[in-house]
Amino acid sequence: MNKNTLVIGTLTLTAIIMAVVLFSAPAHEAQAMSLASAGDFTMVTGGVQLGDEALFIIDNRSQKAILYRINNDRVEIVGAMTPTDFKKGFSVPK
Numbered sequence: 001m002n003k004n005t006l007v008i009g010t011l012t013l014t015a016i017i018m019a020v021v022l023f024s025a026p027a028h029e030a031q032a033m034s035l036a037s038a039g040d041f042t043m044v045t046g047g048v049q050l051g052d053e054a055l056f057i058i059d060n061r062s063q064k065a066i067l068y069r070i071n072n073d074r075v076e077i078v079g080a081m082t083p084t085d086f087k088k089g090f091s092v093p094k
Contacts, residue, residue: 036043040061048054048069055068067078 034045040059042056042058042060044056044058046054051071053070055070056065057068058065063082065081067081069076069078
């Protein structure tokens with residue numbers, strides 16, 4: 001067995017092992033959820049519906065927020081929200 005045969009055999013075995021690991025690993029979805037804060041503003045991102053992402057920009061001083069909804073190449077301003085809107089939107093029905 002010469003040196004070239006040994007190198008080719010080792011590389012082939014490594015490629016087979018890597019292919020088995022790659023194709024047998026479970027697929028994971030990317031989750032884009034993050035929080036960033038600077039000064040009086042906080043930004044929060046996350047998924048809201050199938051295929052849609054949302055960006056909340058919150059003004060901590062005035063306690064108002066703007067919601068942007070992003071779907072592929074389309075950005076939609078949903079609107080401004082006040083603390084009362086948050087209470088209505090996130091309250092649990094009695």
